[in-house]
Amino acid sequence: MTADERFGDYEEMRDGRVEGTRNEVVTGPVSDWATDFSHLEPEWAADPYPIQDELRGRCPVAHTERFGGGWLPTRYEDVAEIAYDTERFSSRSVVMSNFRPPPGAAPIGVTPPISSDPPFHHDARKLLLPAFKKSAVTKLEPATRAFCHALIDSFEGRDVVDAAHDYGQHIPIRVIADMLGFPPEDGPRFREFVETTLEGINLPPDERIARMDKLFAYLHEQIRDHVDHPRDDLTTYLINAELYGRKLDPSHVSGTMALLLIAGIDTTWSAIGASLWHLARTPADRERLVAEPGLLPTAMEEFLRVFAPVTMARLVRDDMTWRGVDMKADDWILLSFPAANRDPAQFDRAGEIAIDREVNRHAAFGLGIHRCLGSHLARMELRVALEVWLERIPSFTLEDPSAVTWAAGQVRGPRTLPVRIG
Amino acid sequence: MKVEIDARRCQGHGRCYDLAPALFGEDDEGYGTVLGDGAVPAGGENEARLAAANCPERAIDVREEA
Numbered sequence: 248m249t250a251d252e253r254f255g256d257y258e259e260m261r262d263g264r265v266e267g268t269r270n271e272v273v274t275g276p277v278s279d280w281a282t283d284f285s286h287l288e289p290e291w292a293a294d295p296y297p298i299q300d301e302l303r304g305r306c307p308v309a310h311t312e313r314f315g316g317g318w319l320p321t322r323y324e325d326v327a328e329i330a331y332d333t334e335r336f337s338s339r340s341v342v343m344s345n346f347r348p349p350p351g352a353a354p355i356g357v358t359p360p361i362s363s364d365p366p367f368h369h370d371a372r373k374l375l376l377p378a379f380k381k382s383a384v385t386k387l388e389p390a391t392r393a394f395c396h397a398l399i400d401s402f403e404g405r406d407v408v409d410a411a412h413d414y415g416q417h418i419p420i421r422v423i424a425d426m427l428g429f430p431p432e433d434g435p436r437f438r439e440f441v442e443t444t445l446e447g448i449n450l451p452p453d454e455r456i457a458r459m460d461k462l463f464a465y466l467h468e469q470i471r472d473h474v475d476h477p478r479d480d481l482t483t484y485l486i487n488a489e490l491y492g493r494k495l496d497p498s499h500v501s502g503t504m505a506l507l508l509i510a511g512i513d514t515t516w517s518a519i520g521a522s523l524w525h526l527a528r529t530p531a532d533r534e535r536l537v538a539e540p541g542l543l544p545t546a547m548e549e550f551l552r553v554f555a556p557v558t559m560a561r562l563v564r565d566d567m568t569w570r571g572v573d574m575k576a577d578d579w580i581l582l583s584f585p586a587a588n589r590d591p592a593q594f595d596r597a598g599e600i601a602i603d604r605e606v607n608r609h610a611a612f613g614l615g616i617h618r619c620l621g622s623h624l625a626r627m628e629l630r631v632a633l634e635v636w637l638e639r640i641p642s643f644t645l646e647d648p649s650a651v652t653w654a655a656g657q658v659r660g661p662r663t664l665p666v667r668i669g
Numbered sequence: 670m671k672v673e674i675d676a677r678r679c680q681g682h683g684r685c686y687d688l689a690p691a692l693f694g695e696d697d698e699g700y701g702t703v704l705g706d707g708a709v710p711a712g713g714e715n716e717a718r719l720a721a722a723n724c725p726e727r728a729i730d731v732r733e734e735a
Contacts, residue, residue, distance in 0.1 A: 377699075548723075618681060
């Protein structure tokens with residue numbers, strides 16, 4: 248089979264994404280967070296931490312009938328146990344929504360390897376690890392730094408800028424577009440794809456499918472272009488990659504590309520934005536980091552702990568009793584690394600932000616076999632973004648605290664962040 | 670003092686080679702490796718303990734020797 252033929256039938260590749268079961272969409276105010284939680288309501292988006300702290304004290308595993316049924320553990324210990332237990336908790340879908348792919352989707356899933364279970368998971372992940380190890384992403388640092396400077400150059404003459412919209416979001420979009428070999432001018436479309444995948448959870452099913460089709464149509468277009476014009480980037484690498492002695496299934500290639508495109512953007516953007524939000528409203532920490540730039544790597548880990556952007560999901564494999572609750576097959580688990588990171592049983596002064604915290608065994612990038620593939624890339628982007636900002640704009644404040652908005656769903660960070668820089 | 674990595678636990682977070690680059694490195698896939706025989710030179714004890722204390726997977730063992 249030639250590469251051209253593999254990517255010929257787009258419709259055939261689509262079937263694997265749309266088959267599955269759908270449940271009724273339930274929205275509206277939460278009656279009781281212990282029995283009716285939803286990570287898509289405005290109260291959660293605005294400030295989920297008091298909710299998580301309260302649940303950790305009284306539950307500690309909350310339940311909801313929304314999304315067809317799911318559970319929310321809030322203790323570090325419970326989150327870790329689920330992350331390590333890939334037998335009883337499947338990654339067949341990692342976005343808690345109103346749609347479940349069929350059991351037959353395991354162990355590969357729609358976006359390998361994040362959606363994969365062992366043993367396939369490890370083989371699919373091995374293909375990607377070398378491109379995302381620390382020494383590989385270090386090579387991208389000079390271009391990332393130059394791009395951050397260019398963004399700040401563009402603020403010339405403005406007293407107020409949006410640190411999320413005008414700065415944070417552009418950095419990961421540019422980096423991943425370069426890695427995948429996509430045209431940099433397509434960046435604005437990536438933001439739409441991210442919103443579709445991660446924030447459009449409660450849209451009517453047909454609309455959600457239509458939006459996902461746009462993402463995959465775009466990826467397909469890029470794959471075809473790379474088949475015709477191979478180059479030194481991750482897309483060409485995936486087209487040529489082999490597993491078990493043969494080239495990858497076309498759905499594996501496009502699914503992995505979807506993962507790489509989506510997973511690195513609003514996550515890193517959120518981490519950059521949340522860090523700048525904290526520094527804009529905490530002059531003592533800002534001044535200390537400007538005076539002691541060597542403290543930034545330590546401070547950054549604290550920002551990752553307290554503002555961990557990413558929550559994952561799992562599906563319960565079989566009916567079982569776990570931590571005293573009766574879980575049913577296909578119940579969701581909302582795997583909250585942010586809640587784990589604020590568990591006082593795991594961290595001293597868990598609710599405080601201590602930028603010089605030396606021992607910080609946080610779980611912002613997950614635990615176990617699904618450790619964020621892009622963690623080294625994310626850390627590089629976050630460090631460079633903050634270094635350049637603090638060097639160029641050592642003094643800044645929130646222009647209007649009430650104008651700051653936060654994304655709902657499984658990736659949380661500021662989406663509107665007006666700051667006064669002049 | 671000696672450091673060891675439990676390869677069954679390591680997931681390649683890289684905290685060890687970030688925090689103690691004189692003691693740890695990365696392999697071709699980003700998993701942590703111990704440089705040399707893992708013996709911690711005089712003055713490196715704090716780095717070794719810091720790396721172990723920050724490993725999210727608790728994959729690092731620091732053995733104090735008499």
